[in-house]
Amino acid sequence: GKGKWNGFDERDMLLSYNALKVLEARYLLKNPDTLRYVETPQMMFRRVANFLAKVDTSYGKSEEEVKKIADKFYEIMSSLKFLPNTPTLMNSGTRLGVLSACFVLPVRDSMTTPEGEGIYDTLRAMALVHQQGGGTGFDFSELRPKGDVVASTAGVASGPISFMKIFDVSTDVVKQGGKRRGANMGIMHVWHPDVNDFIKAKTGQLKDAQLQNFNISVGIYDYFMKAVERDEEVPLVNPRKTRVPGSNWDSYMVKARGYMDEEYIQELILKELEEKDAVWLDESSVITLDEAMVIAEKEGAVTSKVNARVIFDEIVKGAWDSGDPGIVFIDEINRRHPINYIGKIQATNPCAEEPLLPWESCNLGSVNLEKFVIEKEGKAIIDWDSLADTIRYAVRMLDNVIDANRYPLKQIEEATKKTRKVGLGVMGFSRLLVRLGIPYDSVDALYVSYNLAKFVYYQAFHASIELAKEKGSFPAYDPVLYRDIFDTARSFNELLEVAKLKGEVSPSVKRLMERAESLDFSQLKGERMIKGLRNSTVMSIAPTGTISIISGTSSGIEPLFALAFIRNVAVGKFMEVDPLFLEYLKRYEMDDPEVVSKIAETGSVAENVFIPRTIRNVFRTAHEVAPEYHLLHQASWQQWNDSGVSKTINLKSEETPETVSKIYMMAWRLGVKGITVYRDKSKSQQVIYFGIKK
Template sequence: MSTEAISKVIGIRVLKRNGNTEDFSRDKLVRSLKLAGVPDPDLVINALDIKGTVPSSELSDRVQLIMLNLVTDDLRWHDAARNYLLWSVYKQVWGKDIVKAVDEGRARFEDTYREGFKAWFRTGLELRIWDSEMSAWYAQHIDELAKYLDPSRDLLLTYNGVRTLMSRYLLKRLDGTFFEAPQYLWMRTAMGVAYAELRYGGDPITWARRFYDLMSQLRFMPNSPTLYNAMTRLGQLSACFVVPIDDCLSRESDTNREDPECNFGIMDALRLAALIFQSGGGVGYNFGKLRPEGDIVRSTTGIASGPLSFMRLFDTLVDTIKQGGKRRGAQMGMLFWWHPDIEKFITSKSGELKDVQLQNFNISVTIDDYFMQRALKGENVYLINPRECPCLYKTWGEEFVRCYESCVEAIKAGRVRIWRRVNARELWDKIVRSAWDSGDPGLWNRDLANYINNEKLPGEVINATNPCSEESLYDFESCNLGSINLVKYVHDGKIDWDSLARDVQLAVRFLDDVIDVNKLPHERLRKRVLETRRIGLGANGLADTLIALGLKYDSPQALASRTSWRAS
């Protein structure tokens, strides 16, 4: 009896995506495995352990797992698993009949891929995904761009790379199936960003092709929102933002309109954060302007609940709204060392609260040189209510020291309430113990951030960072990020510095174009981003690069290489 007949006898069925079921077909699976270049299809078939009715997605996952478990024996199994996954994407993008035609040799893979790009563009129009202005302009150039696609570059991806694109980045139809293949993603991103060149008299097609080459060869990768939203109606491309939180509920509320310190209240920030998370961005805040727990609320003569209570509100928001609907939102919550609630803040994610509270926040204590000097000497410091001394968050450096000491004099004179005196070294020890226990809080030196800031705005102070803390930003600023893959520039055991330099220039132009086409969810964001034009270009693949150069990671030569890259 044939294997086909046996499968029918024992009743193995496959539940398809459309809800229908069909008998498991060994021959059909073997064809798919051969198409993916599997070294030994029978080995995969024999390792399958399926009974009853199995969803097609589960069957596919089992097949991939079998191949991945064989990678340590033969690296060809990795490529086969990657190819098998890619063909599952192609089947959704182009349809089973077209994939079958490619499999049987009735259609060329490259021609199919490029024709599919035109269908991809039409699908985006039908689903009203594309930005109307961009799509109207690019419609006349789709044939030209389709010819430029290089389908073989899909094979530059690893299995995990394909998995990541599927889970986060490739666009889907309303029924949940993919209509975007990897090369379409790279070209869409290139098209959406290159459109900015029109503003400067440039040709978007020329730059789209250059940007496409840079990304599709995996030499450069922009931040996730750019990949999510380029050329779409949503169009928000920035990775992360800093949003201020003033000590009021909302600028729009009747009780706050006459308050000169209320420019952007708690609920204003909460609403804007929701819009940013929806579009795929992350947010950093400093909660240090909020009055401490137990302080008087002027408008109601009630009692304030303090920064931590409002942080829990923002934490709940992220639980509800994922970033771009694709990943958990990222947040950074900061508090000044001099705030009366600082000790509660420091331990808010440690001890019994570890893995319980504020799980959608990174948290960091905002320190400065003044605090560190007092901690080193073991001196006492005053914790001060920001409502009574607003100059504390409006200044930095020597100006902050003058402000702080004048506030201390006011406390000693009885003009300002005494909240508490603490020993700076003991406060430092508490920070260290909590960080050791749970990884939080981090530390951020506001003096250093403002000192090295290369875009100083008169009368303004940087009080917070983005969620990962590599970018210190003014209120309402965003950072547009990307990274260069260093290993791509190692040839014959040497770094091709000329190619690296050219691509760095191209990546910087890409990120600068992002600023011009970016659709931001608030006018204050738009105004500030155009004012300062922040970008961040980093690097990845350092370990792989050192391996390609034949250097141990901790060797003197590797250290010298890292130093030279930073200097360049």
Template sequence: MKKGKINLTENARVVLEKRYLIKDENGKVIETPEELMERVARAVAKAESKYPGADPDKWAEKFYDIMAELKFLPNSPTLMNAGRELGQLSACFVLPVEDSMEGIFDSIKYAALIHKSGGGTGFSFSRLRPKGATVKSTGGVASGPISFMKVFNAATEAVKQGGTRRGANMGILRVDHPDILDFIRCKEDDKEITNFNISVAITDKFMEALKNDETYDLVDPHTKKVAGKLKAREVFDLIVDMAWKNGEPGIIFIDRINKYNPTPEVGEIESTNPCGEQPLLPFESCNLGSINLVKFVKKSGEKIEIDYEDLKDTVHKAVRFLDDVIDVNVYPLKEIEEMTLSNRKIGLGVMGFADMLIALGIPYNSDEALKIAEEIMSFIDKESKNASCELAKERGVFPNWEKSIYKEKGIKLRNATTTTIAPTGTISIIAGVSSGIEPVFALAFERHVLDNQRLVEIHPMLEQVLKERGLYSEELMEKILERGTLQGIEEVPEDIKRVFVTAHDISPEWHVKMQAAFQKYTDNAVSKTVNFPQNATREDVKKVYLLAYELGCKGVTIYRDRSREEQVLNKGAKIEKKVKEETTESQEEANMDDKIKPRPRPNVTYGSTEKVKIGCGNLYITVNSDENGICEVFTNLGRAGGCPSQSEATSRLISLALRAGIDVKAIVEQLKGIRCHSTLRQMATNKDIKVLSCPDAIGRALERSMGKTIVVNGNSDVSEADIKRYVDINNEELEKANKKKPNPGKNNSNGALCPECGHELEHEGGCVVCRSCGYSKCS
């Protein structure tokens, strides 16, 4: 197999090395991106040997080409695990939760096995009897769905997924369940049930009651009897209120989902995968992949258009690829294998849609963009069905075809579904394009490279346009970086502003319209986040929910900027300035004259600098004193990587506290023992690391400056036993430590940043993603 060098961005290579490429026992990368693509292509093409006349080597070449050209990429588990011992290639699973102690804990066990294999799980808790209901077998009372969700959450927290992917769940409860009000409020504290996204399953009866301002029935799932009534408007307002506060719950329209269930005789769909794009039957899984739309925008002279012939060819190859994945997959449970092979669902979607619109010169928030969305997705849906028909002729229809809607229609397909719009997260980073069907998040990013160098990266198409028009300058780049948008920048012409719009430039209604346009031609569902500005009202959220139902969406997820304690969207430095001004005003109004004030820093200080080995490289710690004692700390990372802003922020706060008279011993006590995921992982193979984290290293440096150093194993009081204990620490403790000590990242950000690299996180497709290092909360 010829393996020319794949054209990847530097960021894509970083993400591949960190998350996908094979490493040896010492953590050294021993695989190239080209070898990864070959490994995956060969492993998937082995399925071809099952079918007479097929040539595995030929198809391995074809599969390699569409991946290496970045025209198509499968979901992350396939890239990570194909051709390796684990062999689990699916991203999406749904498990049943039966109304019995045995059924509940079987589901927890099954979920643990799936999370360990690299998958995410969805559950409906709607079968569980409500809190306080009688349990005849024991004479006790039921604790209700919410209590068991917390058990599932704790189990997820404790499971490590093969070292590459973190457990993620979807929890769903029907709107007519008696415990629905508790469910809607269950994530009011965003530190609760942290490993779940939650959605309310809305019924058509509820929407009718809402329309008529009526009550609706609550039904006990165990007895099937009416257990009460609620005012639909009041329940809907509570859903809106909670979503406005922190983005959850989302909603799914469960009757609409089942209306389009391709195998209604097999069972009823009751849940989706963690990001909501894949409704599945209990014990069903789905394999996803995405077409990179940017690759099909061709320029012929002055004309720019979509190459539909090339797109058709790629769709057919991608459908065959995903069908082969079903055959070579190593399933975590026998029940999942049987259900998946019976329905053979695949989900072909897209990424780079926003970038494609930019290349075509079409604003995302325009009727023309909606038209392009429908044209593209209807074409992909039609050709994916044609490809599935061709496979059915070669290999036979999916086994449950007789129980499907396609029998009556006389359409013979290999796959019960063929299309899904998923959040593409890390695979869109590998492809170097915008995620899924989301708008561009930001037009400029700031990265820190080498020791103290700062690099501003701008969207490549914007950079090209600005240079062609003679508008490019470093000053303009700084403005774009600060704002995160072109809006309000006078130097940028209006025609450029119209095309280069970001998620927050687009009104929520346009987000919903775009989701609906893609849903019209998608078998499964569409994962999309409707972004709201921070000043959006509850009424704004309500309008979007109603519009999503009206336009035919199968569900909707919203996020209001800065509505969570762990911020996931950040428009730029101006917000921080506004918050700072508001805070200053309130402090002045409160007349806080008695606050502690640090003494001024003297012009001359004296001290020493030491080099300490940490998980990210070398940390240089300078501790200085004046006539009153230790007065300041400086830190600097000696090479690229790590979290320099975290150390700088820690040092500044320490220096402020020292000059305000806080006892050094108290500061040391707070810092020592703080653990860092990266440093702990490196301890096993690097005996030069004698500290637990950057803050731990700073605390020990301060302690040594006080003359109280206890030296063990060279230069620290961390013993070999300590190192072994922390290397062997279980995953649950590591996750908790990581959550408690997030990396603050960029200084000009006002919200939560990636816990692994410090760059700002994006909220897209119902998930949280870092486009710098590939971290994803949902995987």
């Protein structure tokens, strides 16, 4: 018969073996006394759907309306068209109440502060967030450098890295929700005197040994990249020694670099001067870097000057050697932050898809793009209507998460509810390309990336405008100061030009993407002005490490990792042969067990002359894709995105540091907000190994 039978639901048949393994190990609720399961996957989706829909009761919806919304939420999840991030799946409707994956916590240069932002206040906050499955990001650059004085004890400061080690140990001890290892992002801005030690904190002998629960990234500015290009010196500045307005030398520089209009800057400066009883050295003009330098020097805050290229080369060497440090581009992050009138962003969450203000949190969720490829008259096309409908409900669901969330600290609740950021992302992108027959490393694929991003952003933004009409705008919304990111999106051709990539989009792909290509953003802007906006950001491309397994698709916007591989996750090792690949082999009557096991040895078919060229082209794996294509996909998804993109530029093990250098430089020019490379086999532990034999 149809539907339920003994708790069995045919929707369960959509779940792969690996999906069930993951759900069973970590997501499905158990009775704490007997440890027996009390729910099936469908019951889990129901639990989440009902819990999140209930929020609408407090916005005046009737019981019947709430039930309709719950059904829709259940529908998009159980069909695997959309899944919220792990904490929402795990914790909705349970005793634990944290539903977001991403947090940024401030770290001030003090043991503790009245606002609860000192080093040990933050350590406590981190533990509370980890306990329930959230990941945390920090900017450690406000901490005085190693060897600096500590007035209260007449002692010597031990420096930011020593404190990071304490955060690291605490992370080991407090496993996330008892179910996953805590994840952290540690950031140091490039002007900090300890930046050299920071860059080397996870490479060479310290690789696989130190700060194992941290991704680390250097906060880079335009002035720095320009200095690299020109082979010039840059200052290192002691944050404790400058009496500039704002908390440190850095915030001084922000005002200098034109994020805010001049009048606003002056107003801000005057206000700060009043509060801090400080002296402004040049009231009449906006501060330039040179002027800032003069002031910092007068204050004795410049500890030394270093050739920017020397620092840059060290960063490159580290990344080549071990994947750390990555880079976050602080200027680009703040330039394209829609509410940059609220404050400056100094840090991101662990995988860098969420640049956030101090204390902000964000909940994520991703649509499974693969599900929207349909067949029409024998041709594979995209079901735009279904995608738009899914996005509409996904955004409502993510917005409801903000209200349903139980926040571990009141500062987090306040900051989050003020800006109401949500992060709609995607997964299954590379499998969508396979189903459309487009190789990942082609201009066609980049065009699909660029326009899909545009479509997803348009729909998500539109949904947030409609929600504002219904439920009100986020409290910090200012219709005039709000910066529409579509005003600053680079054109597709511009991206290709920067990367010096030639090639035409084929007419069939142009036609395929017509619906996205023709969207009218100026009209959307008008609507935002009139109706308001519910969420200060709506998009974010997350790694989807686990939810892509549950959905049985490829992660985020990454290319396929391997056609067969072993995956190491907390609950065990999985051998996987890509089912889509098997499907193709069948189509060509090549699904012979011997052929398959041969392929499994290397994980790839690129060099296999017995495999038809079409298959070899569309099944290019992460290492066969040239780094420029990795980067250009990231840049495409960044243009139509008000947060960030989590992407790893996978490199072959034999790639040189020069490649990394070129990629980092190009990343800055393409306007991505951050960049991470990972060279195969550069660490002893990695999540995914290629090929079965290794």
